[in-house]
Amino acid sequence: MFGAGGGTSSYQEIESTDLIVMWGSNAREAHPIFFHHVLKGLHRGAHMYAVDPRRTSSAQWADVWLGIDVGSDIALANAVAREIIDRGLENRDFIENATTGFDEYAASLDSYTVDRAEEITGVPAAAIRDLAIAYGNADTAQICWTLGITEHHNATDNVLALINLALLTGHVGRYGSGLVPVRGQNNVQGGGDMGALPNKLPGFQDVEDEESRANFEAAWGSQIPPRAGKHISQMHEAMDEGEIRALYIIGENPLQSEAESATMRRRLENLDFLVVQDIFPTATAELADVVLPAAGWGESDGTFTSSERRVQRVRRAIDPPGDAEDDIALLSRVARAMGVDWPTPSPEEAWDEMRMLSPLHRGMSYSRLQELGGIQWPCPDDQHPGELFLHGRLWERPIVGPPAPFHAVEWAAPVDTLTIEYPIRLTTGRRLDSYNTGVQSGRYESPRRIHGVLDLSPEDAASHGLQDGQTVRVTSRRGSIEAPVRTDRSLRPGLAFMAVHFPDDTDVNALTVDAWDPKSGTAEFKATAIRIEAIG
Amino acid sequence: MNVNGRPVRVDAGSSILDACRAGGVEIPTICHGPTMTPANACRVCVVEVEGSRALVPSCSRPAEEGMEINTDSDRVQMSRKVILELLGSATELDRSNASILTWLEKAGADTARFGPPEGPKTRHSPRPGHHDTVPIDNAASVHEPVKIEDDLYVRDYSRCILCYRCVDACGIEHQNTFAIAVAGRGFDARISTEFDVALPDSACVYCGNCITVCPTGALTGKVEFDMREEGSWDESAQEVTRTVCSYCGVGCNLDVHTQDGRIVKVDSPHDHDVTLGNLCIKGRFGWTYVQSGRND
Numbered sequence: 001m002f003g004a005g006g007g008t009s010s011y012q013e014i015e016s017t018d019l020i021v022m023w024g025s026n027a028r029e030a031h032p033i034f035f036h037h038v039l040k041g042l043h044r045g046a047h048m049y050a051v052d053p054r055r056t057s058s059a060q061w062a063d064v065w066l067g068i069d070v071g072s073d074i075a076l077a078n079a080v081a082r083e084i085i086d087r088g089l090e091n092r093d094f095i096e097n098a099t100t101g102f103d104e105y106a107a108s109l110d111s112y113t114v115d116r117a118e119e120i121t122g123v124p125a126a127a128i129r130d131l132a133i134a135y136g137n138a139d140t141a142q143i144c145w146t147l148g149i150t151e152h153h154n155a156t157d158n159v160l161a162l163i164n165l166a167l168l169t170g171h172v173g174r175y176g177s178g179l180v181p182v183r184g185q186n187n188v189q190g191g192g193d194m195g196a197l198p199n200k201l202p203g204f205q206d207v208e209d210e211e212s213r214a215n216f217e218a219a220w221g222s223q224i225p226p227r228a229g230k231h232i233s234q235m236h237e238a239m240d241e242g243e244i245r246a247l248y249i250i251g252e253n254p255l256q257s258e259a260e261s262a263t264m265r266r267r268l269e270n271l272d273f274l275v276v277q278d279i280f281p282t283a284t285a286e287l288a289d290v291v292l293p294a295a296g297w298g299e300s301d302g303t304f305t306s307s308e309r310r311v312q313r314v315r316r317a318i319d320p321p322g323d324a325e326d327d328i329a330l331l332s333r334v335a336r337a338m339g340v341d342w343p344t345p346s347p348e349e350a351w352d353e354m355r356m357l358s359p360l361h362r363g364m365s366y367s368r369l370q371e372l373g374g375i376q377w378p379c380p381d382d383q384h385p386g387e388l389f390l391h392g393r394l395w396e397r398p399i400v401g402p403p404a405p406f407h408a409v410e411w412a413a414p415v416d417t418l419t420i421e422y423p424i425r426l427t428t429g430r431r432l433d434s435y436n437t438g439v440q441s442g443r444y445e446s447p448r449r450i451h452g453v454l455d456l457s458p459e460d461a462a463s464h465g466l467q468d469g470q471t472v473r474v475t476s477r478r479g480s481i482e483a484p485v486r487t488d489r490s491l492r493p494g495l496a497f498m499a500v501h502f503p504d505d506t507d508v509n510a511l512t513v514d515a516w517d518p519k520s521g522t523a524e525f526k527a528t529a530i531r532i533e534a535i536g
Numbered sequence: 537m538n539v540n541g542r543p544v545r546v547d548a549g550s551s552i553l554d555a556c557r558a559g560g561v562e563i564p565t566i567c568h569g570p571t572m573t574p575a576n577a578c579r580v581c582v583v584e585v586e587g588s589r590a591l592v593p594s595c596s597r598p599a600e601e602g603m604e605i606n607t608d609s610d611r612v613q614m615s616r617k618v619i620l621e622l623l624g625s626a627t628e629l630d631r632s633n634a635s636i637l638t639w640l641e642k643a644g645a646d647t648a649r650f651g652p653p654e655g656p657k658t659r660h661s662p663r664p665g666h667h668d669t670v671p672i673d674n675a676a677s678v679h680e681p682v683k684i685e686d687d688l689y690v691r692d693y694s695r696c697i698l699c700y701r702c703v704d705a706c707g708i709e710h711q712n713t714f715a716i717a718v719a720g721r722g723f724d725a726r727i728s729t730e731f732d733v734a735l736p737d738s739a740c741v742y743c744g745n746c747i748t749v750c751p752t753g754a755l756t757g758k759v760e761f762d763m764r765e766e767g768s769w770d771e772s773a774q775e776v777t778r779t780v781c782s783y784c785g786v787g788c789n790l791d792v793h794t795q796d797g798r799i800v801k802v803d804s805p806h807d808h809d810v811t812l813g814n815l816c817i818k819g820r821f822g823w824t825y826v827q828s829g830r831n832d
Contacts, residue, residue, distance in 0.1 A: 011786075011810060032743065032816035034786045039712050183785025280825075297782035298792060298799065298826045304780045306787025306810075317777035317792040318799060318826070373808070374787070432741060433817045435783050441818060443825035447686035447736040448817065 005192050005204045006309045008390040009142060009178030010376065015040040017176040019138035021131070023051040023162060024073065024148020028058040029432040031146070031182050034307070038144075049131050051076065052148060053427055054497060055490040064127055067492055070425050071152055071414035071527045072121040077161035078411065079117030080132040081168055082109040089136025094170035098394040101406040105164060108408030120411065122492075136169055140176030146184060147429070151526045156519035157409040164406055172404075173391035183307040185436075186297075190305035193361065193377070194354065199228035203358025219357055231521030232258075236514070239267040246273040250327060251294070255284040256437040256503035259512040259523040260478050277330060280439055283503070292330050295320035300327070301347040303369065305377075309387075311364055312374035414527035415515035418494075422476065422529035424460065426496045428508055429526075434501035441501065452506030454483040454498055454532070457491040464532060472532045479510035482535065496530065537603040552594035552605060553581060561607050564616065564639040566623075566751050567699035568595040571812040572709050575700040580619045580639070583607045591615055613643070620645035623697050625653065625675040626723075631695060631753025631764065650675035664728040665720030676723060685734045688742055688821050690761040695754035696727060702746035702755060703727065710814050715739040716746065744820040748803050748813050757821070760801055770795060778805070781819045786810065788819050799823055 014020060014037050027035040035058065042048060042061060050059035051066045051073070059065040068076055084090055085106055095102050114125040114132075121128075135141055143166060149158045163172075163179060171177040183189050195202040201224075205212035213224050230238060236258075238244040247268070258264045268274060268287045276288040279296035299320040305311045320326070325333075332344040345353070348366050355361040363379040376386035393400035418425060430436075433446035454474055456466070466472065466485045474481050474496075483498070483506045491497060498508040511530060516523045537544055537555060544559035551574075556563050566578040574596035582591035586604035591612065594605075606612065620640055623629065624647030629636060640647070654674040670676040683691040698718065707714045715738050719728035729738035747755040756764070763769035774795045781788045789808040793801040802823050806813035 031784050031786050032741075033788050033811050033814060033819075036710060036712075036812075036814060043708070185785055186780065186782050186787075188785055296826060298779070298823065304787060306780070307785045308787070310787055310810075312780045312787055312789065314779045315777050317775075317779065317794050318797055321827075373789075433822075435818060435822070440782065440825045441822055443828045444822050445687035446742065446817060446821070447688060448742055 005197075005200075006189060006305075006377070006390070007178070007180045007182070007307055008172055009176075009180050010308045010388045011037040013140075013176045013178065013389065014038055014046075014142055014144075014180070015044065017041055017046055017138075017140045017142050019134055019141035020046050020048040021051065021135065021141065021143045022048060022058055022062065023143055023145045025144050025146040025182060026052065026054070026056040026058045026148075026429060027144065027146070027182060028056065028061070030184065030430045031307075032432065034182055047134060049134065051131075053425075053492070053495055054488075057490075059490075064130060066121075066123045066127050066131065069120070069122040070427050070495070071524075072411065073149060073152075073158050074154070074161045074409055074411040075112060075117050075120040076123060076128065077158075077165055078109050078112035078409075079114050079121075079128050080135065081105075081165055082112050083114055083129055083132035084136040084165075084168055085109065087133065087136065089133070090168045091170035094394070095168065097397060098170075098173075098399050098403055099167050099406055100403045101408070105406035105408045108410070112411075135165065135171070138169075138171070140174065141169070141171045142176070142178050142180055143171070144180040144182055146182050148526060150181075150520070150522055151428075151524065152522070153415050153515040153517055153524040154409075154412050155517040155522045157407075157412075157517075160407040160409050163404075164409075167404055167406055173389070173394040175389060178389055181307070187304040189307060189309065190303060190311070193305050193311075193358075198231045198234075201357075202354050203360040205358070216357055219353070233514075233516040233521040233523065236264075236267060239271065242270075245271055246275075247271055248275040248277070249284060249288075250277045251279075253278075253282040253284045253437050253439055255287065256282075256507070256509065257500070258514075259509055259525055260514040261503070261507055261509040262479055263514055264509075277327065279324070282437075282439055292334075293322065293324040294330060295324045295326040299324070303347075303351065306374075309376045309390075310374040311361065311369060311377065313366065313369050415524055416477065416513045416527055416529045418529050422531050424494060424496050424530050424532065426474070426476070426498060426508075426511065426528040426530045427526045428498055428500050428512065428528075431499045431501065434499065436500065437503050438501040450486065450499070452483055452499070452502035452508075453486040454496055454506075455486050455488040455491060456496050456532075457493045458487045458489060459493040460491075460496070460532075461485060461487045464534060466532075466534060471535055473535050474511060474530050474532055476511035476513070476528050476530045478513065481507055481510050496532075500525075537599060537601065537605065539605045540607055546599055550599045552583060552585070552592070552597050552599050552603070555599040555603075556583070556594060556605065556607055563594055563607060564620075564635065564643070565595060566636060566697065567701060569701055569749050569751075569806070571806050572701060572704055572749065575704060577698060577700045578619070578623070580616060580623075582612060582615055584609050584612050617643040617645050621647055621649055625650045626677045627697050627752065628695050629697075629752060631756075633751050636751060648675075653677040653679065663732055664718075664726035665724050667724050678723075678726070680726075683735070684758070684761075686736050686742075686758075688758055688817075689735060689744070689747070690756050690758055691727075691735070692754050692756070692761075693726060695752045697752055697754075698725060698727070699751060701749040701751065705745045705749045705814075706740075710812065711741075711743055711745045713739055713741050713743070715741070742817040742821065743815060744803075744817070745814045747820075748806075748815075757801060763800065769800075774800065781815070783816075783818045783822060788815055790815070790819060792823070798827055 048062040049064050050062035053070050114128045118125040166172040274288045275290045276285040277292040277294050298317045335342045360377040363381045363384045364375050379386045433448045435441040539559040546555045565581045567575045581594045583594045584606040654670050679694045777792045788811045804811040
């Protein structure tokens, strides 16, 4: 945000903040050790508001749970903002010194009264008002979110709506106040750090910026295409149009993890050439022309970057099986087979080359990472200790660097609309003991495991005459699957939930919609319209 | 302040235990853990404080200016020895951490002095609070059958000294799940789930944060327990590799214990500021995929 692709704060800050807003995040189950820090904050007296369609195990710790209708987050955020301004709780000093676009933003909030927001979101106006007052009055406050905000067709606007709230109140750039996107995967932050984004070079340097590109071209002795590449949803389109005919997939199982799995299968089958590099013969690998066996976690060296921007060493504990090799070795060998003279660098050599080109990481030698137990970027030189929180510059007088812009954003309903034919909103997520498509977590025996089921509110189960364990047909506009029913009191009538972990039994992505956010490319996994019918 | 006649200086708020350690004096501890508030349960860390009638637990008593501490008087030595003897007579301590094993020897504790234990695992009703009368020639013990109720945990309460660390780790100190507590009174008190239900039916979320603080081996992972039972667990042949968890993006550090080229246990360093030694079920137990389907 504001040019840096990472969360602003450190976990320790949430232990001493005054207000925690957990928005579209079930950290208690999806990020349990982050939630330990949240619990410390709560025990020290912090208040917590949970914004979530489900009354999750995280929301059960909150002072107030705002049971929001799926996909109405912007209406809620804008109403909170309007209420803050109406009550004069905005931070005028901060807005004037550190931001741009406030007037336009404030004008855009005009129609978002708490009463209209109640109609759109299903959250009582009084609770919206309470949140606005609490956030506006707090000395320090953190907004934490995860995929409940980002797996929508308007994901980027959702995030901007939350950033606006922080700018409005000055809840960013100070110890204890910040914006915290908690990362879902071990190294999704590190992938971004390393430039595994279609528009970025390592260290979040823009590929369309001539100066940045020139540095890399000089170091690498080659030309870099001067335009941003395609994000994942654009790649899907290009596959549909025959523009992309070959695909090299490393450590992903898109056949089961992407929305609309039938469409995804057709795309992969239509390719001329598919390479899959993975640690297991996944469902996607079964479609591949070539499978390269990769060394996995525990079998290779390197670094991960965590949600608090902390780069930490990962190390090999055991040898990879059979002919498996780590990703660097495989990529180097593919390059040599293509006729370039690349040696296979050690992970440390590759890292050292990267940090010479990325100012954010420059001071992070392997020896310093080891000595300090990890370093939080930015770390521009080998004396720098790393940064606990970002954007302290916005509090300098005058501020250092460019001001942070407000972005007026409008609420837009989920693409997959509820109708008489498809009356129930299905949302998706994780459970505590499982992970993504289950490639890893499916290989240990958890006493807590709830296999593929459709969670329904007790009211919906009763109105359909369904008992726990009874199988139903679940149908969306894309497809249809069968699943046993499990009633869950954390769900409100009209809301159903499925975990994403069991694609072989209950392929929830046969139901989800491939509508995606034009800016981030994320699909709307969180909002599917379904109907259910008892069978058998 | 003085420890055994030698001056020691510590920050305000330090415990007597901190002061003794700062002065290079070793004190045995069982229930004390670096990531936990002292439970004051085991009393093995007691020391003599001049002017104090009773021996004081060094782990919880704050150090004060001018204190005169004696860690090695006859009274302290006797107390320490008897505590270890009582614990050792009622429980099995042979899988305890190195510190307990060393102190049993150092204190000259004779764990058989109260008579032979009342036969292995004879407790016919393992429910907490149940009282068995013990033959007069035997030492009372907490023996009961091992609880193996799933593929991840083993609870062997014959080894439990009721130090409360598991209860506090599951509860207010770390996990806040509150799946276990002490039930029953006096010698018949036991660690129990709600209504003594089996662990899979309880509120337990299988984080294993109780296992990692258990000092006596009453709580272990199933893999470690099975290897110990078959005699193949060999810590001297194990390597520990510090790395980061492969699941979510929180960045929990892991210590991966390997033996003969296979992972046998995963835990987290207690001095790592992200976890304080805590993990979730995936981090602590979800690693088996790494070696699934291997023949080597």
